[in-house]
Amino acid sequence: MESKVKISELVIREMTINDVDGVFEVEKNCFEDFWSKQSFIDEIKNNNARYLVAQNGSKIVGYIGIWLILDEGHITNVAVHSDYRGLKIGNELLKEMVNLCKENNIIAMTLEVRKSNEIAQNLYKKYGFKMAGIRKEYYSDNREDAIIMWNHLSEV
Numbered sequence: 001m002e003s004k005v006k007i008s009e010l011v012i013r014e015m016t017i018n019d020v021d022g023v024f025e026v027e028k029n030c031f032e033d034f035w036s037k038q039s040f041i042d043e044i045k046n047n048n049a050r051y052l053v054a055q056n057g058s059k060i061v062g063y064i065g066i067w068l069i070l071d072e073g074h075i076t077n078v079a080v081h082s083d084y085r086g087l088k089i090g091n092e093l094l095k096e097m098v099n100l101c102k103e104n105n106i107i108a109m110t111l112e113v114r115k116s117n118e119i120a121q122n123l124y125k126k127y128g129f130k131m132a133g134i135r136k137e138y139y140s141d142n143r144e145d146a147i148i149m150w151n152h153l154s155e156v
Contacts, residue, residue, distance in 0.1 A: 010089060012096045015051035015063060017044055022060030023053060030079040033141040043076075052096055054080070054089045064093040066101070066109070073101045075111035078120065090120075094127055098153070107153055112138060112146035124149050 015023060020040045027034045043049045048069060054062035062080035066073045075097070080089045101109055112135060113120050129149040138146035 009056055010061075010092060011055045012052055012092055013055065015040075015044065015053045015065075017041065019053050019060055019063075020044070022055075023051075023063050026060055026063060026079050026081045027077075029081050033139070035077070049076070050097075050100060052093055052100070054084075054093055056084070062089045062093055064097050066097055068101070068104055068106060071105060071107045073097075073106045073109040075109060078111075090123055091126070094123060098127055098151075102153060109151045109153065111149055113149060114139060115145045115147055121147065121149070124151070127151060128153075 020037055023040055024035075024037045027040075040051075043051060043065060046067075048067045049065060050068060051063060051065040053060050061084040062078075064078045065076040067076060078090060078093060080093075098109070109129070110132075111124065111129070113124065115134070129151040131147055132150045133148040135146040135148060137143040
């Protein structure tokens with residue numbers, strides 16, 4: 001296993017086409033029902049999408065994506081490679097995404113999170129996300145429910 005990253009060495013920046021292979025590696029590491037490389041290429045070309053990566057040296061260790069529609073942001077993905085969890089990388093990615101949304105006059109953010117993913121739910125709550133509902137059997141891989149969360153940025 002690689003040595004753990006120090007948070008002070010972490011760089012959070014916008015994703016480029018050159019990051020797709022690294023982002024795809026994180027994606028495959030984190031999800032059984034993962035997006036294809038082409039999906040990430042398409043997202044880079046999508047004018048409504050913004051993606052940030054967490055980079056340590058030359059290695060992509062995490063990423064976050066959002067769709068900005070009018071004055072709302074819908075978080076599409078948040079992932080941190082399993083070798084790098086517990087180092088507050090997800091926290092840094094979410095903090096930077098909230099800042100990006102504020103800079104783009106986004107007034108509210110939303111996301112869906114697996115009902116079983118309490119670690120992610122706690123992170124989102126830290127940034128002002130509140131439960132707003134449930135999407136029954138939302139996830140196609142195991143029909144798990146999704147919790148819908150919203151964050152009205154004026155409250156953060």
